[in-house]
Amino acid sequence: MQIFKAHWLAPWFNHPFLATELTADGLVLHLKRERHGLGWHELSAPPRLEEARRLYRLHLRCHQGDIELGWLPKAVAEPLAEAVTLGWYRYHAGRVQPLAEQCLAALEQGYLRHSRWRQLKALVAGEPVEWSAFPPPETLDDRARAAFELVATVQAADEAWRERCCQDYCEQALAEHGALFDGLESHPLTPAQRLACVVDEDHNLVLAGAGCGKTSVMAARAAFLLASRQARADELLLLAFGNEAAAEMAERLARRPETTPVKVSTFHALGLMILSRVEGRTPPLSELAQSEKSRHGAFAAWLEQLGQEDEAYGERLLDWLRRHRFQVIPRPDFGRLAREWSPLVAALKLYGEPDPFELTPDQAEQLALVRPLLHRYQAQLRERDEIDFDDMIEKAADYVRLGRFEVPWRHILVDEFQDISAPRAALLQALRDAAPGLSLFCVGDDWQAIYRFSGADVSLTTRFGEHFGASRVTTLAQTFRFNNRIEQVASRFVTRNPGQLPKTLATHRRSEGPCVHVLPVDHDSQMDAVTRLLGQIAAQRPEASVYLLARFRFSLPDESQLAGWRRRFPDLRLEAQTLHGAKGKEADCVILLGLTRGKYGFPPDKNGPGLLDLLLPDEEEFPHAEERRLFYVGLTRARDQVFLLADRQIPSVFIKELLEGGYPGVSRWS
Numbered sequence: 006m007q008i009f010k011a012h013w014l015a016p017w018f019n020h021p022f023l024a025t026e027l028t029a030d031g032l033v034l035h036l037k038r039e040r041h042g043l044g045w046h047e048l049s050a051p052p053r054l055e056e057a058r059r060l061y062r063l064h065l066r067c068h069q070g071d072i073e074l075g076w077l078p079k080a081v082a083e084p085l086a087e088a089v090t091l092g093w094y095r096y097h098a099g100r101v102q103p104l105a106e107q108c109l110a111a112l113e114q115g116y117l118r119h120s121r122w123r124q125l126k127a128l129v130a131g132e133p134v135e136w137s138a139f140p141p142p143e144t145l146d147d148r149a150r151a152a153f154e155l156v157a158t159v160q161a162a163d164e165a166w167r168e169r170c171c172q173d174y175c176e177q178a179l180a181e182h183g184a185l186f187d188g189l190e191s192h193p194l195t196p197a198q199r200l201a202c203v204v205d206e207d208h209n210l211v212l213a214g215a216g217c218g219k220t221s222v223m224a225a226r227a228a229f230l231l232a233s234r235q236a237r238a239d240e241l242l243l244l245a246f247g248n249e250a251a252a253e254m255a256e257r258l259a260r261r262p263e264t265t266p267v268k269v270s271t272f273h274a275l276g277l278m279i280l281s282r283v284e285g286r287t288p289p290l291s292e293l294a295q296s297e298k299s300r301h302g303a304f305a306a307w308l309e310q311l312g313q314e315d316e317a318y319g320e321r322l323l324d325w326l327r328r329h330r331f332q333v334i335p336r337p338d339f340g341r342l343a344r345e346w347s348p349l350v351a352a353l354k355l356y357g358e359p360d361p362f363e364l365t366p367d368q369a370e371q372l373a374l375v376r377p378l379l380h381r382y383q384a385q386l387r388e389r390d391e392i393d394f395d396d397m398i399e400k401a402a403d404y405v406r407l408g409r410f411e412v413p414w415r416h417i418l419v420d421e422f423q424d425i426s427a428p429r430a431a432l433l434q435a436l437r438d439a440a441p442g443l444s445l446f447c448v449g450d451d452w453q454a455i456y457r458f459s460g461a462d463v464s465l466t467t468r469f470g471e472h473f474g475a476s477r478v479t480t481l482a483q484t485f486r487f488n489n490r491i492e493q494v495a496s497r498f499v500t501r502n503p504g505q506l507p508k509t510l511a512t513h514r515r516s517e518g519p520c521v522h523v524l525p526v527d528h529d530s531q532m533d534a535v536t537r538l539l540g541q542i543a544a545q546r547p548e549a550s551v552y553l554l555a556r557f558r559f560s561l562p563d564e565s566q567l568a569g570w571r572r573r574f575p576d577l578r579l580e581a582q583t584l585h586g587a588k589g590k591e592a593d594c595v596i597l598l599g600l601t602r603g604k605y606g607f608p609p610d611k612n613g614p615g616l617l618d619l620l621l622p623d624e625e626e627f628p629h630a631e632e633r634r635l636f637y638v639g640l641t642r643a644r645d646q647v648f649l650l651a652d653r654q655i656p657s658v659f660i661k662e663l664l665e666g667g668y669p670g671v672s673r674w675s
């Protein structure tokens with residue numbers, strides 16, 4: 006116990022305080038006739054010493070009002086001030102030190118994501134003192150001082166500070182893992198690709214044009230998370246859209262021993278896995294969902310039945326078909342109708358009824374004819390206690406939300422994000438909400454969004470942050486696949502639609518001459534033109550890879566034709582694929598077939614938006630917006646040369662645009 010006495014003259018001048026005693030809990034003020042206890046908690050600031058006519062007074066700022074201890078000789082005042090200061094800080098240190106440790110633990114978790122930032126700020130929110138106003142005294146021990154300083158920093162930290170922490174984290178991660186990024190792929194990753202791998206916000210989107218190495222980045226991100234021990238292999242989930250893309254990604258990861266055990270799944274396989282775990286059985290997936298042929302067969306049969314069971318329906322159907330120039334004699338081609346209406350049934354199920362005020366009378370009639378098909382489809386699923394893929398994804402999301410599925414992942418990486426649909430995004434959101442600290446890492450390119458017809462919603466990419474919350478978008482601006490000439494044509498073509506996000510693409514490869522060639526061909530001699538072209542390619546580059554691409558499968562050569570070419574040009578690596586199937590792939594040369602006009606042209610002719618457009622989310626205003634992106638996908642599969650086989654009589658409007666729209670890198674062959 007220490008007692009600090011006021012000057013002996015103090016009482017003669019009616020000063021009430023005679024002495025001050027220091028205890029573990031605070032101060033005891035000795036007055037003339039009483040003693041007054043003042044706990045440390047009652048002081049709202051450290052004391053302030055002031056000289057007053059050769060004596061000193063100590064100001065104590067208290068929550069109840071200020072107190073002044075006057076008449077203190079210097080020899081008493083200074084040690085008293087120091088002791089009160091130390092006592093006050095030590096009292097608060099009991100709370101501030103553990104708090105600082107919590108802050109440090111939060112900061113050491115890595116990238117200061119928004120969620121961690123909110124937790125960090127919440128930690129210091131209840132702190133009664135704004136510590137930046139009271140720097141701790143030198144006399145306090147180092148650990149306690151550091152604690153006060155850290156808490157003061159966190160209290161004062163703003164968004165710019167958070168940004169700096171994120172940058173520091175990235176710089177450190179890049180320096181530590183430089184060798185990993187150098188050697189992961191056959192080529193060292195660029196600085197932008199590396200940065201995209203280490204940025205670790207709650208929701209991350211890597212946005213880049215074709216050929217910028219998004220898939221390389223996704224594989225490298227997985228390797229980085231493992232190498233930096235931020236996740237174990239079983240805490241990573243990589244999602245790809247189709248089985249083929251998933252297999253390719255798995256194969257890519259398998260090339261490096263450290264990423265071999267990482268799980269790559271499709272959305273469907275993920276849904277199946279969640280349902281199987283929760284229900285303890287393989288989900289009863291309907292044959293109608295699994296086989297397009299069965300679905301179309303069932304729809305055709307139901308259309309016929311509906312007409313037989315309900316005369317009015319049959320009449321209206323016939324009437325609608327006649328008006329739309331369907332063949333109805335001797336009987337309607339229900340198979341074709343089933344194929345054409347199947348996406349309408351799927352969209353109606355997925356997105357519900359459209360706004361009736363937006364429908365023309367013809368579309369309202371078509372919807373009335375399609376609706377019973379959906380009812381039959383749903384009734385069959387119910388009767389057989391079966392589900393389809395949409396039900397599966399929805400059910401999986403419900404199980405996750407209800408906590409019936411324990412989410413084992415800390416990082417979910419999604420490829421080709423631009424093609425995600427709202428229900429799949431909802432599943433991702435459910436997984437994220439169920440696993441605190443789970444981060445989403447998505448790579449995509451809104452210029453390559455080509456699955457709107459099957460429910461994809463590109464706004465989930467273009468308005469990523471609005472949909473997912475705290476997010477960081479990184480961009481890759483260098484493309485490695487194609488040369489400057491192809492880039493000029495492809496980028497210009499796709500960005501004629503102002504709705505596409507602006508991107509600048511620098512090319513790694515350069516070419517002086519035109520690399521996009523338009524070859525007018527007669528419709529019937531298209532395959533002869535391909536033969537001649539393959540001969541020319543083989544003469545110049547015998548081992549080139551060549552992709553034959555088309556909007557519709559029927560525009561592609563059949564297997565026997567392909568086999569013939571393969572025999573004739575044995576060293577060429579020849580593949581044929583629809584444009585949708587070619588997503589994510591590349592070849593030295595691309596030959597694009599079927600560039601004609603008409604209902605099955607490219608783009609397919611439509612009289613205004615069809616019913617499907619109105620059923621799907623976010624109808625786009627720019628003409629042929631999705632078809633233009635598909636054309637972009639086609640152009641950007643080529644590393645060196647693109648050959649566009651255009652119908653000589655009725656060329657596609659895209660060809661007209663390329664030839665007449667002042668596109669610099671396009672040549673016309675006669």
Ligand SMILES: Nc1ncnc2c1ncn2[C@@H]1O[C@H](COP(=O)(O)OP(=O)(O)OP(=O)(O)O)[C@@H](O)[C@H]1O
Binds near residue numbers: 192213222485
């Ligand atoms: N840093 C790099 N240096 C050299 N080549 C690279 C680099 N990164 C990627 N590549 C190559 O660029 C090509 C395109 O890469 P990738 O397929 O990952 O691109 P992508 O962005 O996924 O393209 P797309 O969107 O068209 O599918 C591949 O051949 C890949 O090996």
